Amino acid sequence: MSEEGFFNQLERIPRELIYAVLLIGLCYVLVYPVGLPIKVSGETKELYDSIEELPDDSVVLVDIAFGAGGMPELGPAFTAVMHHLYQRDLRVIVMTLYTEGPQMYDILVVNKIEPESSYDKTYGVDWCFFGYNAGGVTTMAELARNMRILETDYRDTPLDQLQVMEGVEDYTDVDLVITFSTSSGGISSPADWVQQWATPYEVPMACVVLKMMIPTVSPYYGTGQVDALIPGAGASAEYELLVNRPDEGLASTDALSVAHLIVIILVILGNIAYFGKGGGIAT
Amino acid sequence: MSVMIKKQIPLVIAFIVGVILVFEWFIPTNLGDAVGTGLRESGIIINSFAIMAGVIGLYLNEIRKVSLRRDDWQYSVWMLLVVSLFILIGVPFGYESTNYQWMYNSILMPLGATMYGSISFYIAAASYRVLKFRSVQSIVLLIPAMILILGNTPMITSVWSGFTDTGGWIMTNITQPVYTGIMIGVALGTLATGLRTLLGMETGWLGRREEGE
Amino acid sequence: MISTDPSIWIAAFFTVTIMSYAFRDNPLFKFAERTFIAAVIGHAVVMGIDSLRQFGFNKIQAGNIFYVIPILLGITILARYHSEYYWISRYGMAALVGIGVGLQIRTVPEANIVSQLTKAITLGDNPLLGVFTALTTFTVIMHFTFTTKKIHEKPQNVLPVVGRYLMLIAFGAAFGNTVMTRMNLLIGRLIFLLRDLLGLMGA
Numbered sequence: 260m261s262e263e264g265f266f267n268q269l270e271r272i273p274r275e276l277i278y279a280v281l282l283i284g285l286c287y288v289l290v291y292p293v294g295l296p297i298k299v300s301g302e303t304k305e306l307y308d309s310i311e312e313l314p315d316d317s318v319v320l321v322d323i324a325f326g327a328g329g330m331p332e333l334g335p336a337f338t339a340v341m342h343h344l345y346q347r348d349l350r351v352i353v354m355t356l357y358t359e360g361p362q363m364y365d366i367l368v369v370n371k372i373e374p375e376s377s378y379d380k381t382y383g384v385d386w387c388f389f390g391y392n393a394g395g396v397t398t399m400a401e402l403a404r405n406m407r408i409l410e411t412d413y414r415d416t417p418l419d420q421l422q423v424m425e426g427v428e429d430y431t432d433v434d435l436v437i438t439f440s441t442s443s444g445g446i447s448s449p450a451d452w453v454q455q456w457a458t459p460y461e462v463p464m465a466c467v468v469l470k471m472m473i474p475t476v477s478p479y480y481g482t483g484q485v486d487a488l489i490p491g492a493g494a495s496a497e498y499e500l501l502v503n504r505p506d507e508g509l510a511s512t513d514a515l516s517v518a519h520l521i522v523i524i525l526v527i528l529g530n531i532a533y534f535g536k537g538g539g540i541a542t
Numbered sequence: 543m544s545v546m547i548k549k550q551i552p553l554v555i556a557f558i559v560g561v562i563l564v565f566e567w568f569i570p571t572n573l574g575d576a577v578g579t580g581l582r583e584s585g586i587i588i589n590s591f592a593i594m595a596g597v598i599g600l601y602l603n604e605i606r607k608v609s610l611r612r613d614d615w616q617y618s619v620w621m622l623l624v625v626s627l628f629i630l631i632g633v634p635f636g637y638e639s640t641n642y643q644w645m646y647n648s649i650l651m652p653l654g655a656t657m658y659g660s661i662s663f664y665i666a667a668a669s670y671r672v673l674k675f676r677s678v679q680s681i682v683l684l685i686p687a688m689i690l691i692l693g694n695t696p697m698i699t700s701v702w703s704g705f706t707d708t709g710g711w712i713m714t715n716i717t718q719p720v721y722t723g724i725m726i727g728v729a730l731g732t733l734a735t736g737l738r739t740l741l742g743m744e745t746g747w748l749g750r751r752e753e754g755e
Numbered sequence: 756m757i758s759t760d761p762s763i764w765i766a767a768f769f770t771v772t773i774m775s776y777a778f779r780d781n782p783l784f785k786f787a788e789r790t791f792i793a794a795v796i797g798h799a800v801v802m803g804i805d806s807l808r809q810f811g812f813n814k815i816q817a818g819n820i821f822y823v824i825p826i827l828l829g830i831t832i833l834a835r836y837h838s839e840y841y842w843i844s845r846y847g848m849a850a851l852v853g854i855g856v857g858l859q860i861r862t863v864p865e866a867n868i869v870s871q872l873t874k875a876i877t878l879g880d881n882p883l884l885g886v887f888t889a890l891t892t893f894t895v896i897m898h899f900t901f902t903t904k905k906i907h908e909k910p911q912n913v914l915p916v917v918g919r920y921l922m923l924i925a926f927g928a929a930f931g932n933t934v935m936t937r938m939n940l941l942i943g944r945l946i947f948l949l950r951d952l953l954g955l956m957g958a
Contacts, residue, residue, distance in 0.1 A: 278777055281666050285945055290955045295700045309749070322835065327654025331943020332936060358593075358802040359654070361637060361645050393593055393806035400858055401582045408583070411809060413638075432932040454862035458870060470694075471765040477713065477724040484866065484875040490932070493694060507601030511942045511955070516697035518701045518938035521692060525670040526684070533674045541677040552845035556928035559853025560860070561880040567861035585854035587811045588847055591829030593803035595844075597796050598836050603766050615787060628797025637801055644762055650798055652766035652947070653791040657774040659940035665933070682920055683927040690931025713900035719888040719926035722871045723895030729867035736856040736863075747852050750841050755778070 266535030269528060276485055281521055288513045299314040303497040306465050306487040307343065309435065315348040317434040318427055318475045322447060328358030329469060330366075330439035332491035335508035336369050336467050337439045339498035345378040346502065350423045351386035352406075352433075356398055361391050361413060383421045388413050395446045399404060403430040403462075430460045437465045439491075440472070449476045449485065457484045548752070553742040560740040666695075686712050699727060756954040770944055825850070868902045896919030 272374045280392040293447045313319070321341070325333045344351050347480050353364060368388075374380040390413025392398045406427050426432060436456060442448040449466045457479075463486050468476055470490035480488040488496075492515065494506030559581055566578035569672055588671040604618040612618075632642050675681050686709075693709030758764070772787040776827035807826075814822045828847040835844035875892040878885030899904055909913055949957035 272670065274776055277666050277670060278663050281663065282945075285942060286949060287947055289942070289945060293697070295697055297696050297700055298703070300706075313671070325767065325815075327651040328658045328940075330655055331659060331940045331946075333944070358799050359650075361802075362643070362651070362656070365643065366647070366651075366862065369835075372677045386605075390585065391802050392805055392810060393590040393803050394582075395589055396858055397582050397585035397589065397854055401579065401586070404579070409810065410814070415809070442939070454866040455858070458866040459862060469936045470939070471936040473713070473932055474717050474721050474929045475725075477718040477868075478725050478871055478874075481714075481718050481722065482870045484870060490935075492864045492935045493696070496696075507946055510946060511939065512696045514945070515935065515938060518695070518942065519691050519695040519934065520664060520668045523688065523695075523937075524935055525666060526673050528687065529670045529672075530674050533676065538676060540681070542677060543939055545941050548842040548845070552849035555846065555849040556853040556856070557908065559850055560857035563854060563857025564861045575856060575919075579923040580821065581850075581854055581857075583810075583822075584828070585851060587807065587822065587825040588829040588851050590803045590807040590811070590834065591832045591847065592851060593799050595832050595835060597800045598833060600793070602836055613828075614785065617789045620786065621789045624790055624793035625797040625800075628794060629800050630800030631936060632797070633804055637798075637805060642801070645794075648762040648765040649769065649790060650771045651784050652793040652944075653773060653787060653794065655940070655947075656770045656944050657791060659942075659944045660777055661939065662934075662937040662941040663774075664927065665937050669934075679920075679923055682923045683930075686924045686927035687930045687934075690928045691934055694935045709928065709931070712924065716891060716921060717925040717928045719875065719891035720895050720922050722875055725867055726871050726892070727896055727899045729863050729871075732863055732867075736860045739852060739856050740860075747848055748845055749835060749848070752842075 266532050270532035273526070274376060277525065281518070282417045283365070284517045284521055285514045288517045289327065289510070292510065292513045295513065295516075297496055297509075299497040299500060300489075301485065302489050303494045303501070305397065306340070306437075306467070307498065307501050309463070309465060310340070310343055310349075311488050313349060313434055314345065315475055315478065316350060316539065317397075318350045318352065319344055320433050320434055320436045321351060321353045321450070322436065322438040322440070323355040323360040323363050324357050324438055324440035324442055324447035325363065326357055327362075329491075330363065332469055332495075333439050333441065334363070334367060334491075335495035335506055335511075336491040336498060337363075338371060338490070339495055339502055339504060339508060340437065340467065341368060341372055342504045343498070343502045344353060344378055345372065345374050345385075348386075350427075352389070352423065352427070353354060353386065353387040354402075355391050356393075356395055358391065358393075364413075374462055378463070378490055383412075383416070384423055387418075387421050387423045396451045399447065400494055403456050403460060406428060406432065430456060430462050435463045437467065442468050444477050446504065446514050449479065453479045453484045465489075467494070502528075549745075552748065553616065553745070556747075557740050557742065597625060597629075694713075718748075758952050763951055770948060774944075849894065889905060890917075891921050895922060898922070 295444050308321070321344070323337070355361060355364065355367070355526045368374065374386065375382065380386060387396045389409050394401070394407055398408070406429055407424070409418070411417055412421065414498075436452060438447070438449060438452050440447060440449050444450060449468060452464060456462045464484070465487035466476055466485050468491070470492040473488065473490050476485065476488055479485040501506050562574070563578055563581060566574035601622065604622050607618040608615050608622075628645065631639070631645065634644060673684055673687070675684060689712065690707055690709045693705035699706045735744060739747070758815055769787050769790070772783040775781055777785040813824055815826075823904055828850050830847070831843045832847035833844070834840050875889050894914045895918040898915040906912065946956065
């Protein structure tokens with residue numbers, strides 16, 4: 260085969276083959292993991308420390324702003340962080356402005372973490388869930404002024420009857436807000452939380468977002484409006500290590516490595532074919 | 543008179559509501575606070591209806607496709623069935639009911655999760671076909687991309703942290719200030735558009751227009 | 756061990772049909788896609804009605820007559836699809852637009868402009884790096900400034916051009932992050948297929 264023929268062949272690898280290599284590579288390493296060690300990044304440790312340093316009985320407001328689309332990445336991170344919150348003696352208020360938020364709560368908190376049996380926690384005393392509200396940023400803005408605006412939790416129990424809500428009237432009674440968000444500018448985005456809570460009222464805020472959202476949220480982190488910012492991908496594995504709850508985050512670490520290596524190899528192959536065929540760099 | 547009822551009065555309502563909320567923020571008064579709270583609580587309720595408006599559009603659209611026997615009209619029948627099933631089970635029995643949760647876990651959850659995950663196939667294909675060092679600008683784009691990709695590879699970072707450190711430096715000292723500049727520009731645009739909307743110069747939200755409006 | 760739960764099998768069916776589009780468009784993908792759209796809308800209606808019940812109707816039952824007004828305004832929004840009385844929906848939309856714009860205008864200046872500009876002009880611990888990041892932010896802003904065309908004329912157009920190249924670096928880095936997100940989402944679905952359906956992965 261001539262050199263030119265080889266590079267022509269190299270440039271025409273069928274996409275089906277690429278997809279098959281990707282799928283087989285990922286499946287293989289998921290079934291037979293390598294188990295290489297991972298390092299905990301400074302950012303993940305920052306979020307961990309901000310929860311760890313909260314005094315007992317502190318109030319943490321957790322916002323579920325993801326649905327099925329973000330669950331593979333944010334689900335493991337959410338689970339790991341919630342494990343941490345339940346390991347401490349804190350009051351956790353879970354809320355959602357996402358239509359799929361209640362389902363994420365059911366799947367991840369009720370059915371997976373099972374706080375009552377795993378941590379001896381009591382609903383209504385140690386944590387509560389407001390349920391879904393369709394108000395979007397309007398609800399978020401109003402909650403800062405009146406935490407009882409929704410009046411009942413998702414079981415229609417009046418908030419006044421929940422011990423966990425005792426003394427929680429407005430933003431001054433919330434010690435930390437953690438939002439798990441897939442939204443860059445839509446409902447319940449980190450930008451909304453920064454605009455409605457963190458900036459005007461200086462409430463400490465942590466954001467766990469999709470890795471690809473890090474650039475758009477990082478300006479808030481740089482100014483200190485957001486105190487901790489971690490991506491779901493990668494950081495979920497690190498957080499699972501910190502709270503000693505290995506789960507999907509750690510399980511996907513090797514597969515992430517294989518996926519990235521395949522992408523790098525494909526870029527290199529594509530460029531070898533391009534330059535081998537005589538392609539140049541246009542100025 | 544007709545234009546006043548159909549167009550002018552809604553524009554005035556938007557203006558008054560927006561101005562009240564802005565003034566309530568910058569000039570706190572008891573009256574302003576009470577009115578502002580009332581407006582915000584109203585917004586929470588009205589938003590619920592806005593979410594439901596989408597289903598009416600879907601029903602009208604798909605019923606029209608079925609009645610006119612347009613291409614793939616059979617899928618429209620299926621769509622109407624699925625929407626109706628979700629509503630018929632979810633509304634009377636609640637989204638917490640076993641049957642509704644079963645439907646969500648079997649249908650919506652896997653579809654939603656896979657829809658966004660399948661894009662990774664295209665990223666893999668694009669890495670091979672499109673990401674080439676064919677110009678100075680593409681080199682400037684691709685080198686940080688490769689550094690970040692390598693820095694996000696746990697197998698590599700567990701052995702050597704150089705890519706992670708370099709990627710972190712790029713993110714902190716270049717990406718963050720760049721997105722700060724973009725954020726400031728977008729915020730100025732948001733303010734300008736918001737003011738134009740309140741003043742009635744942006745009327746896209748009015749929707750369909752008649753002649754003379 | 757392979758799962759015998761019908762729910763898992765249905766979920767697996769939809770997972771595979773969505774992935775099949777990567778190979779080629781096919782009727783099963785169309786079926787899955789339409790199912791997704793319908794399910795999203797159906798679910799949104801269910802949640803919207805529940806939110807309305809919890810926040811609107813319960814309050815009216817408790818005696819707060821005021822909440823009838825926003826409910827009536829909300830109902831007007833549903834008129835948008837009527838051929839003759841579509842304009843009634845503008846009343847509900849006007850309230851929503853006014854509230855949304857009002858909430859944005861009052862908080863965006865401080866959160867997105869003042870705070871960001873303050874950070875941009877703060878040199879920090881390393882003055883040289885501080886100057887570099889400040890220049891980065893301002894050259895990017897200049898790149899998008901079209902009010903005065905002179906900014907983009909030589910010789911001063913070097914600054915917007917520098918901004919453009921810095922943006923390329925930033926977007927390249929952002930793409931690197933996007934790869935990780937998308938791959939992670941795919942891996943999540945593969946974990947479901949391998950662990951929950953086929954039982955090939957440990958717990």
